[in-house]
Amino acid sequence: MTIEVRNLVKKFGSFAALDGVDLKVESGELVALLGPSGSGKTTLLRIIAGLDWPDSGEVLINGEDALAQGARERHVGFVFQHYALFRHMTVFENVAFGLRVQPRAIRKDEATIRARVKELLDLVQLDWLADRYPSQLSGGQRQRIALARALAIQPRILLLDEPFGALDAKVRKELRKWLRSLHHEINVTSIFVTHDQEEALEVANRVVVMDKGRIEQIGSPGDVYETPASAFVHGFIGESIELPVQIADGVVRLGDRPLRLAADGLAPGASRLFVRRHDMLIGPPGSGAFEGAVRHVRNFGPVQRAEVALSGGETIEIDAPRERELRAGDTIGLEPRRYRIFAGV
């Protein structure tokens, strides 16, 4: 099943939640909508599900006009951030709900429904919780039940709204892996919304980065990380050093100091320079494009994180390998291994 969205606009009062969004999701993909809160990602998901309606634009599911149908007819599995399990029903009845409310003509008999629910509970590995109530489950269990419930109706597409947003970090990591392998197993076209870049990069085949109701970039996790299309994407994904620079006469300047960086093909004017923290190579003073004094160093994990005051006054944070110990007070040269410059302030 493909999902296609064309020029979608949705306003809440004067606030444009979606400001002309185009997106095509191919059959069997697992796509992440990634963006800060207020970027419109949840609104987009709810419109695809039929829980919200756009002011203008088109939504096609498998080539058919989805806006002509209500949420009930769209046959879309939706998983909510806060689970939205039916609190007065057992886990079993929650999962069975979608099967029990089918029109009488196509409703399965009780034995078939029971078998199907059992199968789904096995799939999410929680068959032993069938008789519990949602309030007796942990957050991770609730979300897996919510997923089983959404899958019960054999949805054409699966939409997940911040599915792991309410869970603690450890459970979240487990469920990420689990979701990816589950998707591999059932292979239903899926979109999930997240504001957690790590989650998006780790789980999705393709990442859609959104900001202020617009799509900033669509690409594989590698693409959006390695070749960000805009200053926003560079700043939002991965940890970046950001410096305000001026481009004039083919020279990049930070403040009034020219930097030894290539400025070919860059438009003159105020711009922003982005470097990944781990892409700053350390050398002796005077060796790189920048020079600075180490303020202090924190050692954890595979890298040391150093705060460096550049000679022009800006302070940046870099991640350096631990082979070469840095000490507070050291003067070092810094050379960006890779960098990108985006026009504008």
Add this chain to the structure above:
Amino acid sequence: MTMQIADSVSLSPSEAKARAHAAAARDNLRTEPRAVRIVIIALAMIFLSVFVVLPLVVVFAQALSKGFLAYLSALADPEALSAIRLTLLVAAISVGLNLVFGLVASWAITKFEFPGKTFLITLIDLPFSVSPVISGLVFVLLFGAQGYFGGWLRDHDIQILFAVPGIALATTFVTFPFVARALIPLMQEQGTQEEEAAISLGASGLQTFFRVTLPNIKWGVLYGVLLCNARAMGEFGAVSVVSGHIRGETNTMPLLVEILYNEYQFVAAFAIASLLAMLALITLIAKTVLERHLDEGQDGNDH
């Protein structure tokens, strides 16, 4: 106290010491001197006794002052029986209507956005802020012989005022807010996500209401109905204006209590009053039980 002593017998000395420490720590948290605490508690108890318990006792004492047989015969009086019947009938009508109105109003208010919503919420409270006598007078102005619809009603031979419809209308108006008031906060807190989940799973609007919404609010509904019923049976002011006090026909229990009292039939007056007092006690107990269920529902909701 005896319980505690019995408990400590089975405790080892170290456990007993730990308990004593805990009790001491609790006492240390109270900064008021013992005397102040006793005075405050005593004041509250005296106030409650004089203003709540005493009147209740007096009602039953008066009702039974001429013996139990006199009490029973006062209740078996045709006028009393007719008042009881009318009260039950009116309560059934107004509670039934307000159950439907309350459900619809709170559903609309909590699940949808529409212009005029704040106005509607304010309007629901109107019967609480208007004196019941005025509520009654409104119906006299509308349906009385000189009222807006009076002429038309007379021509078509429809009796509203000084009859059951008028009493039911006035009672319904006065008790309108109870069900809606009980449900709106509850439904607001529960939000719309479960309904959205139900619809995306293919449930129709009615299925969603009966399988998801209603089970979630059932204790709230019962709570609203209970309070609505208590007020409907006890309403005096509005009913007094529209009833006409036709003996054996349009007197509800509260109206009959007043009439009998004014005629110095104290046993009969207090016998009816004792029924209303019992209703109050039952309501109170049921209310406590329902509140416990409502709290439990909230706990279950606590993700």
